[in-house]
Amino acid sequence: MNTKKVLSLGLSVLMCGTLLAGCGGNKEEKGADASGKTLKIAGLDGGYGTKGWEAVAKKFEELKGCKVELQFEKNIADTLRPVITSGKDVPDVIYLSIGAEGGLTDTLVKEKAITDISSLLDMTIPGEKGTVKEKILPGFTDSFTSSPYSDGKLYLAPINYSPCGLFYNAGLFKSKGWEVPKTWDEMFELGEKAKKEGIALFTYPTTGYFDAFFSALLNEAVGPEKYNKLMNYDTATWKDAGVKKAFDTVGKLAKYIEKNTVSNANKEGFTKNQQLILDNKALFCPNGTWLPGEMKDAPRAKGFEWGFTALPKLTADGDAYSTTFSEQLYIPTKSNKDNKELAKEFIAYCYSDEAAKLFYENGGAVMPTANATALIKDDDANKLFYSVVEKGAKTNPVGFAAADAIEGVDLTSADGILYGTVNSVMTGKKTVDQWYDAVIKAVQKYDK
DSSP states (O other): OOGGGGHHHHHHSBOOOOOOOOOOOOOOSSOOOOTTOEEEEEEEOOTTOSHHHHHHHHHHHHHHSOEEEEEEETTHHHHHHHHHHHTSSOOSEEEOOTTOTTOHHHHHHHTTOBOOOGGGGGSBOTTSSSBHHHHBOTTTTTSTTTSTTSSSOOOSEEEEEEEEEEEEEHHHHHHHTOOOOSBHHHHHHHHHHHHHTTOEEEOOSOGGGHHHHHHHHHHHHHHHHHHHHHTTTOHHHHTSHHHHHHHHHHHHGGGGBOTTHHHHOSTTTHHHHHHHHHTTSEEEEEEETTHHHHTTTSOOOTTOOEEEEOOOBSSTTSOOEEEEEEEEEEOBTTSOGGGHHHHHHHHHHTTSHHHHHHHHHTTOOOOSBTTGGGGSOTTOTHHHHHHHHHTTOEEEOOOOOOOBOOTTOOOSSTTSTTTTTHHHHHHTSSOHHHHHHHHHHHHHHHOO
16 A cells, blocks of 8 residues: 555645744746755655655756755654754755655645745756746646645645556456446446456445545546635535536445455455456456556466556546646755755756656656656556556646644545545445535535
């Protein structure tokens, strides 16, 4: 189970303690004077490793004439928390995502202790002629993981993205002569065909995976503009007929769910549900790009071949969506004020073609930039996952706007009202209407 999938949960309800307050940032058209300066970058030594950062830092040093010091650790949140509290020797740039273990970034968001870097978008990328906003893929800087306060300003720069969608056995589809459904109507028609052959249409690892699944479905149902209102706890938008249609679609899956899914939808049994795809006992399972690696040693049916698709469209002329998770870079407000412009230049450089190539070749990370997916090699299994956008799927972020915790209300955790109730809907313990009404009541408490 990968930590990326809980990205939205840390931002939805921020309950961490107070560290700092205040934010700042100044727009400057000229590049920062880097002579004799040392830029300090701290971050998580995670799934992509540190070699990419080392290569990018070296090239930036050559480009700007400055020195870049890197501090990457597995438990970087624990290391940095007392440093930021003290305000002494705070890193100029931090690479640590919202929702990451330790909750440091979540705390800084809550306390508005992250610098406004809106001017980054208009900066010319070091070593190139274009600006950051011309290079970065649409939608990434508009999400609540980048702009958490609904004020139109950028605070966290998105990097290293990965798409989510539905995994299936492409080999089985080929042998049966089945087409991957393009609409939900076709999806349920396929469910009837598969049922006759003793194969379930759908399974899921845990309800925690419905953050990505349901976010994509909501975008299909109401479009990105209304989706942003949903993530802002706008009760009127949650009562939109399109939103109810999304709930009804999930409810209809109960007719086609693999019978053991709910009993295994937990930390102990989730791999059993994922195994259903490899054993041809279920056709589709929502997940992220980490799934093949997670199941690399698992047995599988003869002729098994990973397949991946965005969610089916709700209507034939509608849009298909794939939720994307991204990591974040940011500048703490308590970092060295004399280095803030240089820090922004470093972040801007991360969007260069050169940096994107270094990140990919030294760890496999894919930047959310126009040319990054072209770097993915034909023999790289990830090429399949990133191809969903090339095939016409639109991408959407996941995550609610920052909000104070409300006692007794758990809206968005894996066990919460929005996602956790899916188990009860699948077993028939609750109806879709009961689920939907409970979500509306919870949203109303956040709607101010």
